[in-house]
Amino acid sequence: MHIDLSAKRVIVTGASRGIGRAVATAFAREGVRLAICSRSADTLEAVAEDLRALGAAEVIAVPLDVRDTAAVRAFTAQVAEAWGGVDVLVNNAGQGKGGSLETLEPEDILDHADNIQVAHFRFVQAVVPHMRKQKWGRIININALAGALPTPDGIPSVTNRAAGIALSKLLGQQLAKDNILVNSLNMGWIDTGQWDRHYKEMPSTISREEFLEMVVKIVPLGRFGRPEEVAHVCLFLASDLASFLSAASIDVSGGLQGAIAYYPTLKREMQDLGRAREAALAAE
Known part of the structure; x- marks a missing residue:
């Protein structure tokens, strides 16, 4: 058609x-x-x-x-x-x-x-x-x-x-x-420039790859x-x-529905992980 x-x-x-x-x-x-x-x-x-x-x-x-x-x-x-x-x-x-x-x-x-x-x-x-x-x-x-x-x-x-x-x-x-x-x-x-802005909110110890992996974790299709x-x-x-x-x-x-409500929690957990990594590096 x-x-x-x-x-x-x-x-x-x-x-x-x-x-x-x-x-x-x-x-x-x-x-x-x-x-x-x-x-x-x-x-x-x-x-x-x-x-x-x-x-x-x-x-x-x-x-x-x-x-x-x-x-x-x-x-x-x-x-x-x-x-x-x-x-x-x-x-x-x-x-x-x-x-x-x-x-x-x-x-x-x-x-x-x-x-x-x-x-x-x-x-x-x-x-x-x-x-x-x-x-x-x-x-x-x-x-x-x-x-x-x-x-x-x-x-x-x-x-x-x-x-x-x-x-x-x-x-x-x-x-x-x-x-x-x-x-x-x-x-x-x-997949637009907004995710670059979101990534800038992460501690420097979080790689862009693991950040993006966290973001798509809740998308049933598994991608942006x-x-x-x-x-x-x-x-x-x-x-x-x-x-x-x-x-x-x-x-x-991509099938994302109610799981979107968990994204802020996942984001905060990753920020906490990044800060913990920073503290561990500073203590060395």
């Missing part, structure tokens, strides 16, 4: 790296007209050139902060005017944020929300009028498994991703009558997911093959 998306007009946010870039790459190979944005102005045009070389029919690339409502509306209007509408939106921008009752200020949670579910709302609000005109649209919101299955750590990520999933379900019901289908993809352990594996699901959801799928919450997690 062949997925033909070549006539589609697609927006991907946070497209300069990681999952967003992989999603944009997959759509480019389908020959779509592709609009990308991110805050990384320095790399965005280089990414756009790569996407053109991969087969995108046209590429619009605009540096953009998804917290800026006026900028989001202007970008969407630019795309719709240039191409006569918008068919697909992939809300990918945003990343995780840790923190506890002891370390967070309320404003930290609000700021993170502005980058996640509120940013999703901004873009949906901007594209829906164009999708309604054509009675066809696909909206894919990239969220996190921790929002569907809360972990006992990382208050901003857990609560704001949960809100993002709830927003997707609500919109998937509300907009279905207009043939605008909205679904949430909830990321498990995907690849960004292109997320992109493949996006292609399906953007196609007519997914014509009866809306308000769905889909875990892209």
Whole structure:
């Protein structure tokens, strides 16, 4: 069965790296007209050139902060005017944020929300009028498994991703009558730069290899997911093959479910092991 998306007009946010870039790459190979944005102005045009070389029919690339409502509306209007509408939106921008009752200020949670579910709302609000005109649209919101299955750590990520999933379900019901289908993809352990950041929280006596082995220990498939594996699901959801799928919450997690709650414990145990190693070395 062949997925033909070549006539589609697609927006991907946070497209300069990681999952967003992989999603944009997959759509480019389908020959779509592709609009990308991110805050990384320095790399965005280089990414756009790569996407053109991969087969995108046209590429619009605009540096953009998804917290800026006026900028989001202007970008969407630019795309719709240039191409006569918008068919697909992939809300990918945003990343995780840790923190506890002891370390967070309320404003930290609000700021993170502005980058996640509120940013999703901004873009949906901007594209829906164009999708309604054509009675066809696909909206894919990239969220996190921790929002569907809360972990006992990382208050901003857990609560704001949960809100993002709830927003997707609500919109998937509300907009279905207009043939605008909205679904949430909830990321498990995907091999992106975030794991480099997590590893930096480890004592120097913990090797990167044993850290990563600990991370995937709770994944039934026994490995990280690849960004292109997320992109493949996006292609399906953007196609007519997914014509009866809306308000769905889909875990892209290699089978990882409730065991995600054990990850903070495993992480702390490894940090303790690293500190014990440091103490032993200092005592020699």
